[in-house]
Amino acid sequence: MTDKKLTVQKQxxxxxxxxxxxxxxxxxxxxxxxxxxxxxxxxxxxxMGFVLAKNAVSGILSPNVEKLFSLEESCVPYLLVETFxxxxxxxxxxxxxALPFAFFSSRNVTNSTCAYIxxxxxxxxxxxPTVLYGIIFVKIVGTGPFxxxxxxxxxxMGMLTKLLIEAIEDVDKGVIEALDASGCSTFQKVRxxxxxxxxxxxxxxxxxxxxxxxxxxxxxxxxxxxxxxAELIFSINGRRWHDCGAYLxxxxxxxxxxxxxSTKIRKKLATGE
Amino acid sequence: MLKDxxxxxVPDTHELSNGKKVKEKFNSTPYIIxxxxxLIFICAVITDVDFAKFFKxxxxxxxxxxxxxxxxxxYWETARQAMLDTIIISFVGSAFGMILALPMSFYxxxxxxxxxxxxxxxxxxxxxxxTLPTLVYALLLSLIIGYGTTSGTLxxxxxxxxxxxxxxxxxxxxxxxxxxxxxxxxxxxxxxCMIKAIWPQIKGFYWSxxxxxxxxNIRSAAILGYVGAGGIGVKLNDTIANMDYERTGLLVLVLxxxxxxxxxxxxxxxxxxxxx
Numbered sequence: 001m002t003d004k005k006l007t008v009q010k011q012x013x014x015x016x017x018x019x020x021x022x023x024x025x026x027x028x029x030x031x032x033x034x035x036x037x038x039x040x041x042x043x044x045x046x047x048m049g050f051v052l053a054k055n056a057v058s059g060i061l062s063p064n065v066e067k068l069f070s071l072e073e074s075c076v077p078y079l080l081v082e083t084f085x086x087x088x089x090x091x092x093x094x095x096x097x098a099l100p101f102a103f104f105s106s107r108n109v110t111n112s113t114c115a116y117i118x119x120x121x122x123x124x125x126x127x128x129p130t131v132l133y134g135i136i137f138v139k140i141v142g143t144g145p146f147x148x149x150x151x152x153x154x155x156x157m158g159m160l161t162k163l164l165i166e167a168i169e170d171v172d173k174g175v176i177e178a179l180d181a182s183g184c185s186t187f188q189k190v191r192x193x194x195x196x197x198x199x200x201x202x203x204x205x206x207x208x209x210x211x212x213x214x215x216x217x218x219x220x221x222x223x224x225x226x227x228x229x230a231e232l233i234f235s236i237n238g239r240r241w242h243d244c245g246a247y248l249x250x251x252x253x254x255x256x257x258x259x260x261x262s263t264k265i266r267k268k269l270a271t272g273e
Numbered sequence: 274m275l276k277d278x279x280x281x282x283v284p285d286t287h288e289l290s291n292g293k294k295v296k297e298k299f300n301s302t303p304y305i306i307x308x309x310x311x312l313i314f315i316c317a318v319i320t321d322v323d324f325a326k327f328f329k330x331x332x333x334x335x336x337x338x339x340x341x342x343x344x345x346x347x348y349w350e351t352a353r354q355a356m357l358d359t360i361i362i363s364f365v366g367s368a369f370g371m372i373l374a375l376p377m378s379f380y381x382x383x384x385x386x387x388x389x390x391x392x393x394x395x396x397x398x399x400x401x402x403x404t405l406p407t408l409v410y411a412l413l414l415s416l417i418i419g420y421g422t423t424s425g426t427l428x429x430x431x432x433x434x435x436x437x438x439x440x441x442x443x444x445x446x447x448x449x450x451x452x453x454x455x456x457x458x459x460x461x462x463x464x465x466c467m468i469k470a471i472w473p474q475i476k477g478f479y480w481s482x483x484x485x486x487x488x489x490n491i492r493s494a495a496i497l498g499y500v501g502a503g504g505i506g507v508k509l510n511d512t513i514a515n516m517d518y519e520r521t522g523l524l525v526l527v528l529x530x531x532x533x534x535x536x537x538x539x540x541x542x543x544x545x546x547x548x549x
Contacts (some may be wrong), residue, residue: 004470032368039361039421039503053417085316092313108277127328127532129495129506132525140334141327150327218406222499226320233500236412248405255404 061243090152134223145226366429378441422503
């Protein structure tokens with residue numbers, strides 16, 4: 001600005017050089033093209049692919065009403081209740097397992113070595129695919145929703161621990177010191193210093209995970225561990241599109257309504273009513 | 274005794290010295306706790322929870338785990354190839370999903386005063402699609418365009434798109450619009466305003482979303498392959514069906530190592546992105 005002979009030409013020359021950006025963009029596009037052609041070999045639709053797609057869309061859009069409302073075991077209402085029950089209990093058991101683990105591996109409760117060990121164990125637990133947990137538990141307790149509950153609890157434990165650690169590491173130590181100074185006992189310190197700070201965070205984490213678990217409960221169908229997943233997968237593989245539409249509609253309604261409720265509750269928890 | 278119990282559920286009324294009656298604040302916590310306990314009981318009945326059975330038959334699953342803990346290293350070549358496929362599927366899927374999501378998230382955020390009804394419709398459609406798990410997309414696509422990596426990549430791309438658009442437009446709605454308005458007043462076109470004023474503000478968040486989606490897709494790769502959509506999941510399914518648990522063990526080991534490495538790298542990178 002101090003330069004009095006500033007002309008448009010000079011200012012224009014100062015414009016940042018965008019050549020490196022375009023070179024990077026070009027390289028990115030070329031790289032993506034090669035990767036895509038390596039992984040995707042599009043040979044047109046499979047035999048009858050077009051007819052299948054048409055049938056699928058029209059079938060899913062006109063769900064089987066009988067399946068949607070009758071109360072038998074292979075119909076939507078019962079399966080949805082079962083799915084919700086699996087997700088609910090799975091989340092609770094997962095939370096119960098995660099709490100001591102989270103306290104063990106948060107830096108302000110124990111030291112950083114413990115935290116490192118805990119985090120590594122959790123990464124490994126999280127890396128193990130859910131389907132394999134399902135297979136192991138089905139081998140132990142047999143097919144059915146109980147295996148689903150166990151699978152859900154182990155697979156949600158990892159993420160719950162990770163989020164709980166963040167909550168615990170956020171605890172304000174000043175409050176505890178203040179309570180200490182006013183002569184509170186240990187129980188009182190926990191009751192009035194720690195629980196009020198943590199409870200809303202922990203609850204909102206658990207509700208958030210419940211949401212995800214209901215969404216992911218379809219996976220349990222792959223290993224016959226209960227819920228709506230098995231029926232959904234069978235109906236797609238058997239090309240019973242009307243039934244598939246009914247299951248999908250049920251799932252969408254359940255997930256969306258649960259998401260709505262959980263967002264409300266979590267907002268309430270975050271702002272303190 | 275009964276009165277004490279009642280005291281928990283019904284708020285007391287106290288009489289002050291000046292004869293005024295004061296009612297305690299109503300506390301809903303005990304009702305909520307009882308409701309949750311009843312819900313737990315009902316759910317336990319529905320899912321036949323039986324922990325005694327679990328502990329009694331615990332050893333049944335043990336042989337499976339023991340055989341997996343002794344991986345067969347001669348299977349390494351296949352495992353490496355399958356894992357490479359999975360990584361490329363996740364990468365390409367995330368890339369296409371995120372490239373599509375960037376312009377779309379601008380169109381779907383409320384602060385540019387674009388068509389309100391279009392935004393509403395597109396957002397509702399997306400939120401319905403988001404409720405369907407990747408598994409369903411992969412199943413449908415592999416029926417329609419054939420089993421293999423192509424349908425897996427497409428399913429990954431669709432799922433990434435639905436998740437990423439929501440995260441991005443929610444973030445775009447919180448940015449500072451001052452720079453945008455300033456540019457608009459100089460007569461720049463809307464697209465140019467978005468690129469020059471909004472993009473620098475969301476750049477860090479966008480790249481961290483890319484990393485998050487890539488991580489999520491690698492994690493769900495095992496499931497994708499399970500329905501025949503390519504990658505390591507197909508091999509997992511085959512080895513389990515053949516009761517070849519030593520090979521399963523090697524596959525799982527490779528998968529866990531990759532997941533942990535990707536997670537660590539992405540955590541460090543994201544920390545850098547957030548701190549600038």
